[in-house]
Amino acid sequence: MATDAKRKAAEALLHVLPLPGHEAGWARDARAAARTRLLEAGAPARRDEYWKYTDPGRLTAPIAVVGETSDAPQMQSQFGDVHPRRLRFVNGHFRPDLSDDAAQPGLHVMMLSEALQQDIAPAREIFGHLEAAGHEKVARPLAALNTACATEGLALHVTGQVTEPLHLRHDQIGEGSSLLHHVIRVEPGASLMLLESGTVTNKVLEVDVAEGGSFQHVRIQEGPRAPSASHIFARIGAEAQFKTFTLTADGEMTRNEVVMDFVGESAVGHIAGAVLAKGESHIDNTVFVTHGAPGCESRQVFKNVLTDKARGIFQGKIFVRQVAQKTDGYQISQSVLLTEGAEFSAKPELEIYADDVKCSHGSTTGKLDEAAMFYLRSRGVPEAEAEAMLVAAFAEEAFEEIENEALAGAMRAHVAAWMAERAQASTGKNTGTAG
Amino acid sequence: MLKIENLHVKLEEEDKVILNGVDLEIPAGSVHAIMGPNGSGKSTLSYVLSGREGYEVTDGSATLDGEDLLDMDPEQRAAHGLFLAFQYPVEIPGVGNMTFLRTAMNAQRKARGLPEISAPDFLKLVREKAKALKISADMLKRPVNVGFSGGEKKRNEILQMAVLEPRMCILDETDSGLDVDAMKLVADGVNALRDEGRSFLVITHYQRLLDHIKPDVVHIMADGKIVETGGPELAIKVETEGYAHLENKVA
Numbered sequence: 001m002a003t004d005a006k007r008k009a010a011e012a013l014l015h016v017l018p019l020p021g022h023e024a025g026w027a028r029d030a031r032a033a034a035r036t037r038l039l040e041a042g043a044p045a046r047r048d049e050y051w052k053y054t055d056p057g058r059l060t061a062p063i064a065v066v067g068e069t070s071d072a073p074q075m076q077s078q079f080g081d082v083h084p085r086r087l088r089f090v091n092g093h094f095r096p097d098l099s100d101d102a103a104q105p106g107l108h109v110m111m112l113s114e115a116l117q118q119d120i121a122p123a124r125e126i127f128g129h130l131e132a133a134g135h136e137k138v139a140r141p142l143a144a145l146n147t148a149c150a151t152e153g154l155a156l157h158v159t160g161q162v163t164e165p166l167h168l169r170h171d172q173i174g175e176g177s178s179l180l181h182h183v184i185r186v187e188p189g190a191s192l193m194l195l196e197s198g199t200v201t202n203k204v205l206e207v208d209v210a211e212g213g214s215f216q217h218v219r220i221q222e223g224p225r226a227p228s229a230s231h232i233f234a235r236i237g238a239e240a241q242f243k244t245f246t247l248t249a250d251g252e253m254t255r256n257e258v259v260m261d262f263v264g265e266s267a268v269g270h271i272a273g274a275v276l277a278k279g280e281s282h283i284d285n286t287v288f289v290t291h292g293a294p295g296c297e298s299r300q301v302f303k304n305v306l307t308d309k310a311r312g313i314f315q316g317k318i319f320v321r322q323v324a325q326k327t328d329g330y331q332i333s334q335s336v337l338l339t340e341g342a343e344f345s346a347k348p349e350l351e352i353y354a355d356d357v358k359c360s361h362g363s364t365t366g367k368l369d370e371a372a373m374f375y376l377r378s379r380g381v382p383e384a385e386a387e388a389m390l391v392a393a394f395a396e397e398a399f400e401e402i403e404n405e406a407l408a409g410a411m412r413a414h415v416a417a418w419m420a421e422r423a424q425a426s427t428g429k430n431t432g433t434a435g
Numbered sequence: 436m437l438k439i440e441n442l443h444v445k446l447e448e449e450d451k452v453i454l455n456g457v458d459l460e461i462p463a464g465s466v467h468a469i470m471g472p473n474g475s476g477k478s479t480l481s482y483v484l485s486g487r488e489g490y491e492v493t494d495g496s497a498t499l500d501g502e503d504l505l506d507m508d509p510e511q512r513a514a515h516g517l518f519l520a521f522q523y524p525v526e527i528p529g530v531g532n533m534t535f536l537r538t539a540m541n542a543q544r545k546a547r548g549l550p551e552i553s554a555p556d557f558l559k560l561v562r563e564k565a566k567a568l569k570i571s572a573d574m575l576k577r578p579v580n581v582g583f584s585g586g587e588k589k590r591n592e593i594l595q596m597a598v599l600e601p602r603m604c605i606l607d608e609t610d611s612g613l614d615v616d617a618m619k620l621v622a623d624g625v626n627a628l629r630d631e632g633r634s635f636l637v638i639t640h641y642q643r644l645l646d647h648i649k650p651d652v653v654h655i656m657a658d659g660k661i662v663e664t665g666g667p668e669l670a671i672k673v674e675t676e677g678y679a680h681l682e683n684k685v686a
Contacts, residue, residue, distance in 0.1 A: 370488070375525040375579075378485050379539035379595060380513035380546065389538065393529025393578075 006042025009060060010141060013043060016062040017149040017179070020116070027116035030128035034147035037132065041139035050138050053313040053345045054284040058227040058253045059142060063201070066091045066176030072098055073171040075197075078220050080410030084167035084195050091171075092152055092178040092200075106160020106190060112181055115155035122185035122208070123155045130206040130233035134259040137319065138288065143231040143257070146204040150181035153204075158186040158213070162193070170198035172226065177201035186213035186240075193217075193404070199225040199251075204233070211237040211264055217244040218407050220414070227253035238264025238293070245402050247411050248283050249276040249418055255284045262289075262296040262324070272301040272401035274411065275335075276418045277310035277342075284313035285333075291324035291354075298328070303398040304335035305391050305415070306342035307422065317349040320357055327352075329359035336368055336394055338387065338422075368394075384423035391419055436634045437461040437484075437603050442495035444476075444483050444659075453479045455659035456495070461603075464631035468645055469638045470670060471656035472678045477638045478522060480656075481607040485519040486512050499603055513539070514546035518601030520592040522608040527579040532591070535579050536561065536598055543599065564597040568624050586617035593624035604628070605636045610644035622647030642674035 002010065014035065023031070044056035069091050077083070087109075088098040094111055102109045115123035128147040134140055154168065172178050180200045184207045186192060191214035199221070209215045221228070228251070236242050248254050260269045275283045289298045304312035314333035335344035346363040368390045376386035395415055402408040437460070444454035453476045461467045471477050483490050484497055486509035497504045499515055507515065527535070541551045552560070565575060568590045580588050589609055596604055606625070610618055625635065625648050637648055645653070645667065653670045655663040657678070663669065 369525075369527075371525045372527045374487050374509060375521070375527065376530075376535070376539070377509035378487075378513060378519055378521075379535070379599065380510050380543035381535075381539050382510045382542055383508065385538065385542065386510075389530050389535070390527070393527065396529050 002040060002042025006045055007039055009043035009045070010038050010041070010145075012062045013060065013145055014038065014148065016064050018065065018151075020149065020151050023116045024119055026119070026124050027127065031148050033132065034128050034144045037135060038141050038144040038148060041135070041141040041144065044141055050286070050315070053315070053347070054253075054255055054282065059229045059255060063177040066172060066174050066178050068093050069173050071173050073173065075169060075171070078197050078410070078414070079167070079195055079218070079407060080413060081406045082165065082195070082404065082410065084165035086167045086169060087154065089152070089168070089170045089180060091173060092180060094152060102166060104162055104164055106158060107162045107192065108157040108159065110155040110157075112153035112155050112183065113151055115183070120155070122157045123183050126183040126185060126206050126208050127181075130208065130235050131204060131231070133235070133261060134231070134233045134288070140231060140257065140259070142202060142229045143204050143233070146179055146181055146202050146231070150179035150202070150204065153181040153183070156182070156184040156192070158184065158190045158192045161191045165193035165195055167195040167197070169196070170200045172199050172201075179203070182206070184208065184215070186210060186215050188212050191215070195219070197221070199228055200230065201226060201228055203228070203230040205231070207232065207234045207242070209234065209236050209240040209242050212239045213237065214241040215243070216403060218402060218411075219244070219246045221246065221251060221254060222249035222414070223251070225251035225254070229255045230257070232258045234258070234260045234269065236260065236262050236264065236267045236269050238267060240264065240267045242267070242269045243401065243403065244271050245398070245411070246273040246285075247276075247414055248273065249414065250278060250281045251283070252280075253282045255286065257286045257288070259288045260290070260298065262291050262293050262298070265293045266295040267293070268297045270299040270301070270401050272299070272398045273303070274395050274398045274415065275302070275304040275306070275312050276415065277304070277312055278307045278422060279310060280308070281310045282313075283311070284315070286313075286315040288317045289319065289329065291318070291320040291327040291329065294324055295326040296324065296328070298330070299401070300331040300333070301398050301401055302333040303395045304333070304344055305338065305395065306335055306344060307338035309341040311342070312344045314345075314363070315347045316361070317351065318359055318361070320352040320354050320359065322353040325354045325356045327354060327357040327359065329357070331361040332397070333363045334394070335365040336391065337365065338368070384419070388416060388419040388423070391415065436463045437497070437499055437636070439497045440495055442483070442497060443493045444479060444490050445493055447489050447491045453490070453659055454483065457659070457661060459654065459661060461634045461636060463634055465651040466629070466635040466637060466648065467652045467654065468650040468670065469636065469654045469656050470640065470642070470673055473640070475656045476659040477656055478607055481519055481605045481638055484605060485509060485517060510542065511546070513599075513601070514543045516602035518596050518599060518604045520589075520596060520604065520606045520609050522611060524580050524588040524592055526581045528581050530579050532575050532577055532579050533561065536595060539595070540599060561594075561598055564594055567627065568594050568597070568620060570594055585612035586614065589613060589617065589621055590624070593621055597624060597628060602632060603634050603636070605638065607638045608640060609637070610639055610641065618644060619647060642670040645670045
């Protein structure tokens with residue numbers, strides 16, 4: 001039960017966000033249940049064990065929703081040679097004028113606001129339900145807040161093998177917060193690749209992958225961004241496949257939670273990420289994997305490249321229920337600190353009730369290998385380039401989690417560009433001091 | 436080509452003097468060897484010349500064709516034509532051998548104001564040099580030195596030397612950990628590079644490498660100084676008498 005202060009903070013959050021109206025009964029019920037979850041848990045506070053390394057203050061300040069705008073921000077391809085169909089949101093509103101026609105065989109696209117007014121099975125069965133299930137072991141009040149208040153997002157129903165990837169892009173212009181809530185149902189044997197970029201203050205993605213279905217997700221969070229919290233809730237059926245990869249570069253404060261639940265046998269779920277942080281950037285990846293069925297394989301691979309006074313956080317848990325025999329769980333979180341002021345904190349956890357499982361976790365942090373640096377430089381490779389080579393090698397295990405080689409290549413290019421920019425900035429600084 | 440004068444070096448972290456006034460001059464086109472007991476400062480000399488961190492030069496100088504080496508970053512020294520074949524080549528997981536070598540070559544060319552070498556030309560060059568050193572295509576594809584045997588690592592050093600074509604090559608105990616066949620391969624690789632514009636400093640504990648790479652001059656180092664200099668016969672003397680006779684010279 002939340003303390004008075006935490007409950008009051010939760011009420012304040014609800015107070016500044018508009019109440020959604022004109023929705024179907026089931027949707028109103030889901031909203032009400034989410035409000036209850038939020039008020040019972042209270043707003044996250046620094047004293048909460050789950051927020052030990054990340055001060056939730058910058059994520060829980062009540063901020064009114066940013067206004068709608070007709071601006072049309074430019075965007076560049078961030079996914080290299082992959083040309084997905086774009087669906088664009090600006091300040092939390094869908095912008096058909098900036099979007100491609102997403103309709104493809106095997107894919108039904110609806111706005112969440114529409115879906116919540118109708119009685120559509122996938123949306124009704126998913127909206128708020130996967131999020132609620134994700135509270136079983138740890139309260140996730142910011143996700144409940146999202147379910148209670150988010151008015152827009154996508155409701156995707158994947159019934160076949162969708163050939164062209166979708167790219168959801170969210171831009172935010174002006175002061176204020178934005179919320180998006182996506183629900184996705186992947187039917188048995190169906191598949192979808194979803195790409196995401198941009199900033200949302202508070203986002204929830206609920207993904208239900210049925211037996212033998214496949215969902216691949218690659219997300220980029222980069223550039224100067226307002227504080228943001230995101231949650232992905234995945235429910236994975238038998239022999240299904242779920243893979244998510246996130247590249248997070250800089251930004252004031254980012255908290256990404258992924259909650260993955262295996263409900264059927266022999267499924268595969270991989271969660272990976274690369275973090276590039278400079279300045280005073282704070283990037284937190286928090287993962288909770290529940291093995292609730294036998295014979296599933298989970299992998300968590302996170303690589304952090306930190307410099308200046310940046311902080312990287314990884315909290316990862318593998319929870320194996322008694323029924324989940326033959327579980328194969330793997331978790332690795334590593335960081336390289338390019339300068340002395342940078343910091344990395346990791347909290348790996350295993351909680352296992354089955355007796356025939358294979359679970360491992362590891363975490364390392366340190367500087368780039370000095371011997372390797374000298375070796376490269378002694379052959380004529382300049383310092384910045386040598387660092388970039390070693391950083392690329394360090395991050396590679398995370399990129400290997402991306403099945404699509406073109407996308408993996410695009411992510412490698414982001415890392416190279418980030419390192420080059422860093423080198424240029426430091427050269428500029430040096431010249432400045434000399435002059 | 437390489438000129439070292441009165442070089443004094445101590446460890447940065449502790450007050451331990453390693454080099455205590457080294458004087459050495461290697462003209463273009465010649466092969467000099469430095470021999471000496473363990474702890475005499477041979478390897479330190481190679482590290483200081485190539486720019487490894489952790490050492491402090493307290494006195495003296497080292498120049499390559501008149502340019503102050505000690506003032507340069509390691510990559511600048513390489514671009515000026517200095518090369519160190521490591522005693523313990525470093526394994527770099529995740530960095531491909533070919534990518535590494537091509538990056539190094541192009542960085543050096545760029546520093547010298549030359550255009551980058553094209554991918555096909557580079558490939559042709561490396562394949563040709565690798566063949567002579569019996570380095571397989573598989574080794575070239577693998578990450579730098581990862582999973583290489585001791586002999587393979589040393590051959591990989593010589594391959595880098597052959598491709599980068601430095602003017603001043605330092606070989607730091609390249610014979611350590613090599614069997615007779617591997618030593619022959621490595622020595623053949625070095626001899627193939629001997630040229631009137633290129634000099635070598637061969638650091639070794641034993642005389643046997645010098646049977647294959649014939650030096651013009653042999654120096655004996657002890658307690659951080661060159662204590663004796665002579666022709667190839669000096670190496671043979673060391674082989675038969677050991678370093679014991681040096682004791683009175685040092686004192």
